[in-house]
Amino acid sequence: MIKGNSAAARDSRHMLHGYCDLSTQREAGPSVITGGNGIYVHDENGTPFLEGAAGMWCTAFGFGEEALIDAATEQLHKLPYYHTVAYKSVNPAIDLAEKLAAIVPIENARIYFGLSGSDANDFLVKFVRYYNNAIGRPEKKKFISRINGYHGSGLGSGSLTGVASCQTGFDLPLPGFFHVSDPNWFHNAEPGEAPEDFATRMATELEDMILREGPDTVAGFMAEPITGAGGVIIPPPTYYQKIQAVLDRYDVLFFADEVITGFGRTGKMFGCETMDIQPDTMTLAKGMTSAYQPLSALVISDEIYRGMEQGCDGIGFFGHGTTYAGHPVACAVGLKVLELFEERDILGHIARVSRRFEKRITAFRDHPLVGEVRHKGLIGAIELVADKEAKRFFDPMGAIAKRVKDRAEENHKLIVRNVPCGDTCAFSPPLIITESEIDDMFDRFALALDEVTDEIRKEGLVAAG
Numbered sequence: 001m002i003k004g005n006s007a008a009a010r011d012s013r014h015m016l017h018g019y020c021d022l023s024t025q026r027e028a029g030p031s032v033i034t035g036g037n038g039i040y041v042h043d044e045n046g047t048p049f050l051e052g053a054a055g056m057w058c059t060a061f062g063f064g065e066e067a068l069i070d071a072a073t074e075q076l077h078k079l080p081y082y083h084t085v086a087y088k089s090v091n092p093a094i095d096l097a098e099k100l101a102a103i104v105p106i107e108n109a110r111i112y113f114g115l116s117g118s119d120a121n122d123f124l125v126k127f128v129r130y131y132n133n134a135i136g137r138p139e140k141k142k143f144i145s146r147i148n149g150y151h152g153s154g155l156g157s158g159s160l161t162g163v164a165s166c167q168t169g170f171d172l173p174l175p176g177f178f179h180v181s182d183p184n185w186f187h188n189a190e191p192g193e194a195p196e197d198f199a200t201r202m203a204t205e206l207e208d209m210i211l212r213e214g215p216d217t218v219a220g221f222m223a224e225p226i227t228g229a230g231g232v233i234i235p236p237p238t239y240y241q242k243i244q245a246v247l248d249r250y251d252v253l254f255f256a257d258e259v260i261t262g263f264g265r266t267g268k269m270f271g272c273e274t275m276d277i278q279p280d281t282m283t284l285a286k287g288m289t290s291a292y293q294p295l296s297a298l299v300i301s302d303e304i305y306r307g308m309e310q311g312c313d314g315i316g317f318f319g320h321g322t323t324y325a326g327h328p329v330a331c332a333v334g335l336k337v338l339e340l341f342e343e344r345d346i347l348g349h350i351a352r353v354s355r356r357f358e359k360r361i362t363a364f365r366d367h368p369l370v371g372e373v374r375h376k377g378l379i380g381a382i383e384l385v386a387d388k389e390a391k392r393f394f395d396p397m398g399a400i401a402k403r404v405k406d407r408a409e410e411n412h413k414l415i416v417r418n419v420p421c422g423d424t425c426a427f428s429p430p431l432i433i434t435e436s437e438i439d440d441m442f443d444r445f446a447l448a449l450d451e452v453t454d455e456i457r458k459e460g461l462v463a464a465g
Contacts, residue, residue: 036062036063038063038064039430041063051063053415057265057287060431062430068336090331107301107302120285142177143220159173202239202242203245203246207249226271226274228426261274261379262282263284266377266379364382380428384423398420408447427441
């Protein structure tokens with residue numbers, strides 16, 4: 001354990017962190033971030049870092065956006081807290097629900113607010129169970145999601161998640177949760193299999209699982225329009241069209257996890273629009289408040305809502321509620337985010353700068369360590385391989401991407417994410433990033449990647465040249 005009384009030392013004595021090796025965290029301590037401005041954060045020593053991951057895919061407006069700070073402050077003065085259970089409500093929640101219902105691709109949508117993507121997906125599991133009980137389908141309770149999909153850290157959301165490291169040791173997934181293949185054509189296609197044929201095979205796999213379990217027992221299928229933590233996987237064209245046809249055939253709902261892809265990240269307001277998905281539900285968080293306040297939203301169709309309302313007649317009152325659902329300060333910030341999207345034409349800005357993002361990230365395809373580059377809007381990934389021809393990962397898988405990520409941060413003051421699936425560095429900068437800042441971000445990354453390439457050549461892990 002680090003000694004002394006620095007912030008890192010005190011952290012190592014008293015805090016428990018997620019997604020880390022606990023003993024390493026305790027012994028080495030964290031990097032303590034104390035401030036931020038625009039696309040940069042700085043640590044306790046005043047060192048600035050270019051935040052190429054927008055924190056956890058979430059700070060859409062970067063750090064220090066005065067309009068969002070003012071919105072929170074103003075609401076704190078008006079009404080710092082009140083609840084939305086037992087026949088009470090607050091104006092910011094009402095206004096935000098109304099605005100979200102007007103822009104989501106679900107007609108006559110109903111909105112339930114929470115605090116995080118994890119709780120939104122947990123609540124979805126509960127609500128769908130309630131809905132099916134209410135309309136007389138008590139057996140229709142099974143959930144299908146995808147290997148390498150990430151949907152949260154709760155019991156239900158963690159069971160929907162298909163990342164092994166997020167389930168091992170936690171006795172997850174719970175019974176009733178199933179996973180189909182990751183639609184990663186680069187790694188999962190059979191030899192010579194075209195993207196169209198791959199998409200057909202993925203849809204057939206889903207159909208086979210529904211038939212094996214019994215269509216009358218399968219409630220829904222959950223997917224991120226573009227996988228985030230699973231490696232920024234963009235399914236091939238026609239994949240969702242074929243998946244949607246299977247779901248419609250067996251009366252299985254489509255649950256879209258828009259926690260990462262919502263609010264401009266993919267170039268349109270929602271990933272469902274980018275990928276041409278017609279969802280029955282959506283879960284939102286992260287960019288909804290640019291992470292300035294914790295807030296999530298579960299969006300459900302009018303049909304599901306009507307069934308739940310019907311359930312109250314037979315089951316009794318709707319026995320679900322949380323202290324902070326529709327928190328007025330968080331909802332006020334969410335309202336301001338939507339206002340800024342319009343006032344500053346954020347979608348237009350993304351359309352312009354994403355061209356530079358595409359140009360810079362695709363240039364890495366020629367690098368000897370890069371197996372594949374994936375991107376859409378302002379989200380992208382660079383996947384590293386030991387053998388480009390064979391698409392073979394380094395052993396252990398993930399170690400090289402972590403090394404590149406660490407070099408970028410230590411030597412070039414750039415923060416990117418190495419995701420837990422594959423050997424991949426992911427980029428999701430604040431949406432306000434400029435073209436020159438995109439160049440700076442990828443210039444820094446290129447230096448780190450070349451440094452690691454030289455290191456592993458000396459170690460004999462890849463051929464020289």
